[in-house]
Amino acid sequence: MKKKKRAYPRIKLISLLVLIFVFGILLGKFTNFNGDVNERFEGSISRFLIVDKSEDVRVSSIKIPAVDAQGNGVSTELLIEVYPGNGKTLVDIDTLLYWADTQDSIRMAKEVAANVTGMDLSKYDISYHIDANASLIGGPSAGSAIAIATVAALQNKTLKEDVMITGTINHDGSIGPVGEITGKAKASKDVGAILFLVPLLQSNEITYETHEYCRKIVFTEFCTIEQIPKKVNVGAEAGIEVREVGSVLEALEYFYE
Numbered sequence: 001m002k003k004k005k006r007a008y009p010r011i012k013l014i015s016l017l018v019l020i021f022v023f024g025i026l027l028g029k030f031t032n033f034n035g036d037v038n039e040r041f042e043g044s045i046s047r048f049l050i051v052d053k054s055e056d057v058r059v060s061s062i063k064i065p066a067v068d069a070q071g072n073g074v075s076t077e078l079l080i081e082v083y084p085g086n087g088k089t090l091v092d093i094d095t096l097l098y099w100a101d102t103q104d105s106i107r108m109a110k111e112v113a114a115n116v117t118g119m120d121l122s123k124y125d126i127s128y129h130i131d132a133n134a135s136l137i138g139g140p141s142a143g144s145a146i147a148i149a150t151v152a153a154l155q156n157k158t159l160k161e162d163v164m165i166t167g168t169i170n171h172d173g174s175i176g177p178v179g180e181i182t183g184k185a186k187a188s189k190d191v192g193a194i195l196f197l198v199p200l201l202q203s204n205e206i207t208y209e210t211h212e213y214c215r216k217i218v219f220t221e222f223c224t225i226e227q228i229p230k231k232v233n234v235g236a237e238a239g240i241e242v243r244e245v246g247s248v249l250e251a252l253e254y255f256y257e
Helices: 008-031 099-117 140-154 181-190 234-238 248-255
Strands: 058-067 073-084 089-093 124-130 163-165 195-199 204-217 220-233 241-245
Touching: 058 140, 058 163, 058 181, 073 140, 073 181, 089 099, 099 140, 099 248, 124 140, 140 163, 140 248, 163 248, 181 195, 181 204, 181 234, 195 234, 195 248, 220 234, 234 241, 241 248
Parallel strands: 089 124, 163 195, 195 241
Antiparallel strands: 058 073, 073 124, 204 220
């Protein structure tokens, strides 16, 4: 008596084909967008940015200074696109380490920009693009620059390329303190800026020089390492004009023509 062949492999094959078919339909729904799709960078925080170039797209850009782990000044460029939408925030960032802090800065920058412009941002999508040295500018110190560029994009205005800024951003539009001011000022000068804006009371910076102090006690010499405070005028040290600003509105007066 012949044994009947089991139908299990066939059933599994049919089930697999059905799953592939369903997955293909779902994938098509998520990827069938109109407009240009920018390259997805590596990293879990990257997203596709969809911008229909036929729409009313407003663009602004700003250079952001930072200091690397070796204390050297560096800078990167932030590009912002604003176009009709439903309030989405799209981010295109290459290898950003401090995503949480930068996400908070972007959220706060949008809130401040809405207050400054009086615009309803639920009617617009905003895309933020950061490429080179993104890992260095991540964090709250880029907040003021992000807010200023967002306002400029919403108002469809161009920012001066020879002005740069550092500082955190607060909900009321005020600009908070940051560190490494001198290094950022030097980075700004290196990329062609002639004016560097800093938070209030930060046009001078306290740095510490390391000195060895030795003294003899009887026949033995004892040495210790001391940190000597030094007050530095940021503008004079970096060779760039430095001005203090207390808010985004005040800073915009220097950025706009």
